[in-house]
Amino acid sequence: MSSIDLMSLVRKKIKQLNAYHVESLSDEIKLHANENPYPPSPELLKRIFLRLNELELNRYPDPECRNLKQAIAKKTGTLPEQIIIGNGSDELIQYLMQVLCNEGDHIAFPDPTFAMYRITANCLGLNPVHFSLNDNWDFEAQYALEVLTRHKARLVFLSYPNNPTGNCFSEKSIQQLIEKFDGIVVVDEAYQDFSGKSFLKQMKNHNNLVIFRSLSKIGLAGLRIGYGIFPSILAEQINKVRLPYNSNTLSQYVATELLNDFSHVQNQIHSILEERDRVIDELSKLSSIITYPSNSNFILFKVPNGGDNLFNKLKKNGILLRNLNSHPKLKDCLRVTIGTKQENNYFVEQLRKISP
Ligand SMILES: Cc1ncc(COP(=O)(O)O)c(C=O)c1O
Numbered sequence: 001m002s003s004i005d006l007m008s009l010v011r012k013k014i015k016q017l018n019a020y021h022v023e024s025l026s027d028e029i030k031l032h033a034n035e036n037p038y039p040p041s042p043e044l045l046k047r048i049f050l051r052l053n054e055l056e057l058n059r060y061p062d063p064e065c066r067n068l069k070q071a072i073a074k075k076t077g078t079l080p081e082q083i084i085i086g087n088g089s090d091e092l093i094q095y096l097m098q099v100l101c102n103e104g105d106h107i108a109f110p111d112p113t114f115a116m117y118r119i120t121a122n123c124l125g126l127n128p129v130h131f132s133l134n135d136n137w138d139f140e141a142q143y144a145l146e147v148l149t150r151h152k153a154r155l156v157f158l159s160y161p162n163n164p165t166g167n168c169f170s171e172k173s174i175q176q177l178i179e180k181f182d183g184i185v186v187v188d189e190a191y192q193d194f195s196g197k198s199f200l201k202q203m204k205n206h207n208n209l210v211i212f213r214s215l216s217k218i219g220l221a222g223l224r225i226g227y228g229i230f231p232s233i234l235a236e237q238i239n240k241v242r243l244p245y246n247s248n249t250l251s252q253y254v255a256t257e258l259l260n261d262f263s264h265v266q267n268q269i270h271s272i273l274e275e276r277d278r279v280i281d282e283l284s285k286l287s288s289i290i291t292y293p294s295n296s297n298f299i300l301f302k303v304p305n306g307g308d309n310l311f312n313k314l315k316k317n318g319i320l321l322r323n324l325n326s327h328p329k330l331k332d333c334l335r336v337t338i339g340t341k342q343e344n345n346y347f348v349e350q351l352r353k354i355s356p
Pocket residue numbers: 033034087088089090091114159160162163188190213214215216221224225226
């Protein structure tokens with residue numbers, strides 16, 4: 001029998017971290033994770049079902065993800081050799097840091113933003129630094145550049161639109177960062193399908209620009225597919241740290257089919273955008289709530305002195321939102337993902353009843 005002190009084996013830096021926590025309740029209306037509320041089209045589901053037998057699930061997947069890369073290259077006007085597929089775009093954040101940073105190096109992002117940039121940096125023994133967003137949830141390039149230069153940052157992550165604030169940062173500020181920063185600028189376009197805005201075309205003129213995208217927000221969250229578009233030289237280096245077979249056969253197949261026949265998803269995006277504007281309208285009618293503009297499939301809103309309370313009451317009534325109250329700049333703020341029309345109606349109805 002062995003009984004060694006297991007915790008004494010764990011690295012000190014890891015002991016100090018907390019696991020990423022996502023609330024998850026069954027039978028809830030899930031408006032907390034920025035997913036697409038609609039399932040894949042019946043045609044796609046049928047095709048998957050018919051194809052299952054031919055997918056050779058007893059074999060390893062295509063390590064190069066050739067078909068999927070072709071589909072992405074066609075959709076984005078890029079080359080397959082620039083593309084890396086991730087098991088979610090989360091994975092690409094880690095790969096890029098592994099390739100560019102030594103332990104102790106700095107990486108940067110605006111604050112508040114997507115939590116995984118900080119979490120991944122901490123896990124890898126890097127030092128995350130931030131530049132604060134202003135009251136419009138935007139930043140000035142000059143200020144950001146000062147922070148980047150002071151810390152000799154290797155990388156800056158810009159969520160565009162920004163999660164959780166929902167807006168796109170000023171194009172001019174991003175452009176200036178790309179032009180003046182002596183490191184890599186990642187424009188994380190996980191919500192690009194909703195904003196319609198992208199820095200992809202700038203890759204032709206700037207070799208320090210990387211674009212991340214995700215299929216999680218447009219219908220395939222459960223299959224974990226994200227992709228990065230890199231300068232080919234960087235993609236080659238990423239491939240050295242990428243785990244073999246990081247993208248599975250089924251995910252590759254479904255993602256390829258979805259991208260090659262995008263019209264159904266495009267209609268879903270259209271409905272989500274219509275619903276988003278309707279929900280913003282409804283929220284704006286409630287005097288106890290401050291609603292922020294959104295370029296995404298979610299809305300940030302503030303309930304002065306009542307965020308936690310409202311979150312808990314909604315949860316009791318079967319609606320799960322994202323509570324951002326623990327972030328110093330997001331006190332009393334909640335984030336709601338746009339659901340189906342029915343789900344949104346129920347959310348708005350409950351909100352009218354219980355908001356302070
Ligand atoms: C800005 C941003 N980037 C990346 C991701 C991760 O997406 P994926 O599901 O592809 O890992 C998210 C998910 O919430 C996000 O909000």
